[in-house]
Amino acid sequence: MHTWSKRTSRCVVVWFVALLVLPLATRVVGNNARDVEGVGPTPFPGLKPAALLDAAYYQALGSYFDQHLPVRDEAIELNARIAMDVFRDSPTREVSIGNDGWLFQRREIVEACADRQPMSRYVDVVDQLVGLPRPVTVVVPPPKLVIERGEFRDGSVDSSCLEAASAQLRSELARPVRARVVDAFAVLEQSVRTDGHAFLRTDSHLTDPARVQLVRAVIETMKPGLWDDAAVVDSGLHERATDLRRMAGIGGTENASTRLVRRTGAALSPSLVPGDDPDPATVYRTTGVAVVPGRTLVIHDSQFAQAAGELVPWFAETQFLNWDIVADAQFADAVNQADQIIVETVHNGLAGRVNKALVDLLK
């Protein structure tokens, strides 16, 4: 049996214990964990003597401890850097890496390839929406990989099923009978031809120019002739935090050109600046310019959340509801008070969200 000398043993013990207490020690000297998940840190569950025998209480404590571990964010970034720079791997199962720093959301591919949302279901849902007596405009932004396929190189993922599914969806949506479906595929492909790309390199969302083109397509679908190119404003390059970098754990920002829609003469009440998230409890009113009359309800995903401030100036009244966070009662009220509806949903969320209950509600 090997034995170390007392001195060596003590050195080993000091080293071992130092590694264990290092994170907490750094907290003492001021390191505080950042919100790397992006959903807000788990709150401290409190000291509850009554819950001392409750396993759920300890789970909450454990989550708090996990997320508030000092130097955790540095560890996450270090791990991500090593994965990407040394091994050329994605640091997480959620993100696929592409050429030249491009990042893609892996779930889009896996879900399409698992055939959980068959095409007939997509088309059926869109038909039900478009066929309703109340005017509904449908926008389905295609997956990033489909539009930016040239930048994808993850050999461990077969993306052909996603591309096939998207192509089929596009051909279905493009039929003349579906006149109120905005052809987001065509809009974004045009954006690629004009500006090089339609999606941000390290974000799951559209570039500003592509998003503005999509907003324009929606306005022109709802009231032809209303759109005014003079409302488009370029303001150079800006750094922006991106979601796929965050997902990968590397944090940081991406340099991207900024293009906004600012309608001269439009008075918004309350005001909503482009880029700000809309408040679901607020009806935004626009005066001073020609607009789409009546109240427009925008049931949106994240692409149109970013476009809220650019949509509002084109409608007399606008209300925004996000698929994921709206309560049923609020949803029903908003639908009943709307004169027309815009539905925006990302491709992989379509069938899961637009279900029969919603269609019944819209009637």
Add this chain to the structure above:
Amino acid sequence: MPVVFSSVVFVFGFLPVALGLYHSAPRRHRNLVLSLLSLAFYVWGAGSFVLWLLISAAVDFRIARAIAAADSPSRRRSLVAVSICGNVTLLAYFKYLGLAADLFNWLAGSVGVGEISVGTVALPLAISFFTFQRMSFTFDVANGSIRELPTFVDYLTFSVLFPHLVAGPIVRYLDIADELGDRADGSEQVAAGAVRFAHGLGKKVLIADYLGPVANTAFTNLDGPASTAGAWIGILAYTFQLYFDFSGYSDMAIGLGQMFGFTFPENFRRPYAAVSVTDFWRRWHVSLSNWFRDYLFIPLGGSRVGRATTIRNIAIVFAVTGLWHGAALTFVAWGCYHGFFVILERRTGYNRVDRAPRSEPLRRGVTFVIVVIGWVLFRASSMSHAGNYYRAMFSVRSGNDHLPLDHRTLLAGVLAVLVVVLPGDRGTGRRLVEDGGRLASVGRLMILAVVLPVSLTLVAVGSFSPFLYFRF
């Protein structure tokens, strides 16, 4: 959810606090401190079941004292029966009631009788481990192996000691009886334990956790993998994941035991280097195999009772071994599968380790394939799932299983294969702690200077679960 040794809470919270409290406590109170720390560890994962753990320990201890004090063999036998029946009944209720109801309903359905419903029974954390540990104590008191009974605090320390409480090794009282009274727990033991712990942590987070997603993906589809290659890659990934996960956990447990002055029995002896299935069971989950040998196989008559009875005894032991691992038919089938080969080897003489040493590589290969095929039963969620998986393995299919085979996973796979095919019978963790010489010294240095910091980094990263749409 139990507190696993590779979690942030354990590594950066519980362990430093436990080491600090234990080593700063007066020597005469250290068992009490360890018991309280172990109960706190159990509460964290099991909540109010800790009361049940305490009460059942007190009852078992009281019965053991009565057995020791019994003045007649018949009274001793009665008390042993009471204790064992109590433990087995509780284990059966918590762990196997659902399976029994399913079997009953299956049989009832075939003869047109109505079904029964037992609802959901919450399973106390680690019940299989601590029940077996306590039963071994009762047996050993009854057969006179334990002549001097411990105090209740020492008994509690033995039965709830957190390093072995949740996933073994199954420690018997006699393994640590002397150390419960007086043990060396200075810096030499802590240092040696730290190396062993770090080695186990590395096996878990650097190898097992990378191979896990490959196996999980291959077993996701209940209809079986889409391709033959995917099926074999998936089960090989699971084969290595299971070994590095479980043996890594045992290494961590043994290392933690050392840090507190205890020497736990070894649980793995390079099982994938076995030359027969019989040999495999001398190397895989050794503490469980020994338990069944001493407290089930030998009491049934062992191998000295004629050929037919020996075969019956082996069949019973392996069926129960399977059942011990989980309350599902797949586990029973897995146990019977191994039992079949052990019986076959016994009948043919293939189980003799020293037979034809020149054919050892071939025998290792054959044994490895048999074990790998058996793991399908162990991992599958049902018998039909296992059947579908076998169909994928033994037919020619092509398709894309989307296995997450990135570079780090492939590296983990190569490391896993290397560690398994290295010569010798002792695992690397044991060699690192026991061996002198330059190679072992370099190994220890690498473990402490590289593997430990990297593993701790991955532990901190392990809880990272970002949301895409962070704006909402």
